[in-house]
Amino acid sequence: MRNDLVLRVIAKLLIPFILLFALYVQFHGDFGPGGGFQAGVILAVAVIFYALIYGHVDARKVVPEPLVESMMALGVLIYAGVGVAGLLLGGNYLDYFVLDPNPVQGQHRGIFWVEVGVATTVSGVMLKVFYMFARRGGGDE
Amino acid sequence: MTGLEKAMALGGHFTYFITIFLMIAGLFIVIARGNLIKKLVGLGIFQTSVYLLYIAPAKLVGGTAPILSDAFTVYSNPLPHVLILTAIVVGVATLALGLALVVRIREAYDSIEEDEILDLDAAAQPGVQEP
Amino acid sequence: MSLASHLPALQVVIPLIAAPLTVLLRRRNLAFAVVLAASWVALAIAVLLWLQVAEGGTISYAIGSWPPPWGIEYRVDRLSAFVLVLVSGIAAIVLPYSRASIEAEVPPQQHYLFYTMFALCLTGLLGITITGDAFNIFVFLEVSSLSTYVLIALGRDRRALLASYQYLIMGTIGATFIVIGIGLLYLMTGTLNLADMGRRIAMVQGTRPVLAALAFLTVGISLKLALFPLHQWLPNAYTYAPSAVTAFLAATATKVAVYVLLRFYYSVFGGSQVFEQLPMQEMLLLLALAGMFAASTVAIFQTDLKRLFAYSSVAQIGYIMLGLSFDSQSGLTATIVHLFNHGVTKGAIFMLLGGVALKMGGTSLARVQGLGQRMPWTSLGIVVCGLSLIGVPGTVGFVSKWYLLLAAFEKGQWWLVFLIVASSLLAVAYVWRFVEAAYLREPRADTAGVGEAPWSMRLPTAVLVVATLYFGLNTAFTVGSASNAAALLMGGLG
């Protein structure tokens, strides 16, 4: 399957769009359906797609495993960090009002970073889980 | 109002009964089947049926999805949606972990049938225990 | 806003932040240091919270500054503060112990992940205890459950995998039942905040969905706390998990589940309501007694010590539920005291057994023959804890049994007094099995030259064993807290 030229070309064309779509879902979540979790899943799917076409060994060169593992942890830290920022700025834990002089703006900022955290962890975990399963299969799928 | 909405409104508790059927089926698969993967499929169905239990009552006929806009005044209840989003995520996390366990079990026992594995353990008593 | 006012949030957030840090650091020594620091800080916070609550009463903390019931509330009252101290205390003691123990039982690459999971499990348990929001309980329940499954599966024996899988299935069914129960309650009251729910439920008390919710929650939580007929996952899980994990879980996980049950019964449904509308009292009483006798009897016939004491745990949960079934202040006091006391005793026993497994190469009764000569201190420790399980005066077990008996006297149920004493005799029987093997048999040749476990394991264990005796003699902290908490619950206050 990996040597099929058509598939490779189509994948090359599609993957940027999937990535773009993920970003759209991420940042448009305030207005329409979507948000960090869905975006994270789509992001992971883009890479999984790549891995299915080019083999997960190649995929691991593009998105190396230590990076993925750090992403898992970083996402949670970003989220928890937003909460701590609220504490440091004099509010309660996860208080977004204090993140900006304008409380509503603070809410926006808080939600933005929180969603980034969720997307980071989710895509990291999904990818990592996929890699783990693929690797267990031994060699290439 | 779509046809489905009408059907649901007519049925009154109809959605609940569908939910309950799905739940019974899911739970049955989990308890009755010995195959470890099949059990997880059943567990998924069991959990999914609960989503309906939350989401169905949140619907208001004539309401729209809870995305504020000037064009609408009636919205369906967003809170259950939030809860179920969380529940779905938790569900898939459990599934990933369960499957990882199944893979490991398969490597250790060369089987994913619960009965076979229990037999293997019974046969291997007490020798394996002490390294 | 001073730091002190944010303690409720920090209680959970500090171990929560420690977990991803360990994954970033990846070095097991660093991971160990981070989680150790987090668990000690958590203990300090728990003690401070306990002091705050003892002085100023219930603390409510609005996360995100959203007032409840719109936002999620953290609520620390006398009961939750007490359980927080237990959970974080056990964590702070087991963690230093785990280092040497998992060295022998878990493959080295997995070590930092062990600490990650430990931190997450602690986060989950603390989160369940402190939260005042029904759905938040479920979320943190899953944090602790998922990490528990992994911790169990890290055990060396391949049966650990199956034990973990079975626990995963049972645990998830239990959690889903809890979600159904919470869902029904939410549909009837329109709120998720426990205190608010407790107030609004009065309007719909006795309706069918509320009763069904009660049933679903009871069954779901009973699965988690391994109440007698739903305990099947427990013996395997405890037997094959790494020793440090068994010690931590035995002392905390089921106890937190009991706490959740108490919370729902008394803070939401309003105590006596639970017992008036359904034959709950009879049911719990029956199950508790069945558990006490059946599990103790099964324990007598086990050939492996870890398994033996795992069944003993199921029996002890019977005592805890027995206290609950009285639905009286002294009954509840007994339940809450035993929660703590049994946690301490069982934690100590499984830590001691971890040392035995490390040195003697196993915990089967055949292996530990002559333990009294090979590891005299460890052996003595197990005997002391065994006495506590029986309920000999001077140990914590006696204190719990005493209050349980008082509660039975109060109700005038003499036959129960008799049954409690009789079930203690069964405990004598299974503890005797150990004594016989350890002191009356000659040691096996292949265990020659075996000595005590390393200091890093012995010291934390000793702390718990001493606690078993100390709290047996000085009951000011335990009984005081427990009776206050029971009074609070019976008062119907959240």
Place this chain on the structure above:
Amino acid sequence: MVLMVVTVWVIARSRNLFGVVILSGIYSFLMATVLVAMDAVDVAMTEASVGAGISTVLFLGALYLCKGEEARPMHKPWLPLGVSIAVGGLLVYGTLGLPEFSDPNAPIHQHVVPRYLNEMKKEVDVPNVVTAVLASYRGYDTLGETTVVFTAGAGVIALLRRRRKNRKP
């Protein structure tokens, strides 16, 4: 919804695990459709991507590592059937007392939620109420949820990382 019932029925009967997994993917899609009809667009989107996407990939991955046929059950499943039906019966009992479908006076529409719908515009000002509740009002739940995902990820690493020394068979 009737289609869902049929799908589940076939899943329960079928012994070919591959078919079961594909069917459960279809089931998720059906579920997502129903959810859209109930205005839960966010949930539907998640269910579609998770249930039909990620879960199926995971199942297939696991199946690839295991064998695809289920053994014939050894004993008659009367006890599980009884338990499941008892649970279902309890739920029927419970749901019969619930407010009617789409009743605007039901407690869930009267309590707590009005603030999300009416005040949110000046408090948070994000058009998608689900996002607002998810990330702000009940942001702590979402932190917990992220932690759950993280737990699962780290757990899978712990379980599936290759060891140098293989565990005893």
